Amino acid sequence: MKQKIAAYIDEVSVFKADNLEQLEQFRLKFLGKKGIIPALFADFKKVPPEDRREMGQLINSLKQAVQKKIVTLKEELESSGDTTTTDLDLTLPSEAPLGSRHPLSVVRNEIIEIFSRIGFNISEGPEIEDDFHNFTALNFPEDHPARDMQDTFFIEKDPDIALRTHTSSVQVRVMEKSQPPIRTISPGRVFRNEAISARAHCIFHQVEGLYVDEDVSFADLKQTLFYFAKELFGENTRIRFRPSYFPFTEPSAEMDVSCNICGGKGCNICKYTGWVEILGCGMVDPNVLEACNIDNKKYTGFAFGMGIERITMLKYQINDLRLFFENDLRFLNQFRSAY
Ligand code: DAH
Numbered sequence: 001m002k003q004k005i006a007a008y009i010d011e012v013s014v015f016k017a018d019n020l021e022q023l024e025q026f027r028l029k030f031l032g033k034k035g036i037i038p039a040l041f042a043d044f045k046k047v048p049p050e051d052r053r054e055m056g057q058l059i060n061s062l063k064q065a066v067q068k069k070i071v072t073l074k075e076e077l078e079s080s081g082d083t084t085t086t087d088l089d090l091t092l093p094s095e096a097p098l099g100s101r102h103p104l105s106v107v108r109n110e111i112i113e114i115f116s117r118i119g120f121n122i123s124e125g126p127e128i129e130d131d132f133h134n135f136t137a138l139n140f141p142e143d144h145p146a147r148d149m150q151d152t153f154f155i156e157k158d159p160d161i162a163l164r165t166h167t168s169s170v171q172v173r174v175m176e177k178s179q180p181p182i183r184t185i186s187p188g189r190v191f192r193n194e195a196i197s198a199r200a201h202c203i204f205h206q207v208e209g210l211y212v213d214e215d216v217s218f219a220d221l222k223q224t225l226f227y228f229a230k231e232l233f234g235e236n237t238r239i240r241f242r243p244s245y246f247p248f249t250e251p252s253a254e255m256d257v258s259c260n261i262c263g264g265k266g267c268n269i270c271k272y273t274g275w276v277e278i279l280g281c282g283m284v285d286p287n288v289l290e291a292c293n294i295d296n297k298k299y300t301g302f303a304f305g306m307g308i309e310r311i312t313m314l315k316y317q318i319n320d321l322r323l324f325f326e327n328d329l330r331f332l333n334q335f336r337s338a339y
Pocket residue numbers: 165166167168208209246249279280281282303304305306
């Protein structure tokens with residue numbers, strides 16, 4: 001029996017099939033119900049106990065050799081064009097591209113990561129806002145032209161309900177619900193009635209930041225944002241502040257970073273100034289703290305807000321904002337990131 005099996009193993013190893021039909025005959029000869037291998041297993045019962053182990057292993061290796069042969073020959077025959085059974089290869093890997101994160105998500109996650117390292121948590125608020133949270137609590141006086149700074153999409157009038165024009169509305173919601181110390185950032189989508197162009201869109205994304213505690217000063221604001229700019233744009237980044245105006249901060253400023261493309265020497269991205277503006281910021285106006293029931297004698301705070309599209313454009317030298325919304329795979333495939 002041992003020799004018989006050894007001979008079969010040799011036979012299997014040299015076997016070749018010209019077509020799938022011959023291969024099927026081969027399969028039946030060995031593995032079919034009345035085939036060689038079932039017959040060997042039947043004979044196995046008669047093998048004396050001391051030889052069983054060796055014999056069992058031999059029969060099994062024959063069986064494996066047959067199965068392996070069938071798989072290999074089948075693959076060879078099918079790839080050489082003899083596809084009498086099926087021309088679908090279900091084992092082929094899929095051609096669908098692997099997904100990747102949208103560049104705006106990549107940068108948003110990076111911003112979140114940078115601020116979470118210094119103790120900021122994340123808060124969110126609704127995209128449909130009332131007048132109080134989007135304007136009034138943020139010290140926009142009723143009928144004041146400052147409300148025109150932001151072209152609002154109104155949903156209802158009296159009481160006014162609108163799509164939020166900025167994520168600053170979330171700082172109001174956070175302060176209403178909690179007392180200092182507050183350290184939070186609020187990423188989200190905002191809406192403004194603007195004509196769509198390479199530099200503007202009616203939907204875009206912002207990250208708002210808020211820090212309220214005892215003795216928070218403008219120096220804290222500067223150091224926090226300096227740390228942020230270096231983390232995001234690189235160690236050699238410099239920052240500068242220009243005085244500005246926002247109803248909800250006093251004093252207010254806009255922050256520029258040294259151009260990360262030319263290192264401050266001047267190029268077309270920074271319009272040959274060496275600086276690019278990335279955010280608005282300031283000390284939270286005491287009126288805002290009061291509107292949110294926070295003791296403005298005891299606490300001070302700073303806030304800042306930035307556009308994610310703008311930062312992403314600077315970081316990756318993207319010159320048309322519309323690319324973010326077109327979902328063109330040739331654009332999206334260029335962004336692969338750990339974030
Ligand atoms: N909300 C402002 C905007 O949409 C951005 C901003 C500026 C937010 C200054 C702030 C801030 O918190 O302090 O243009």
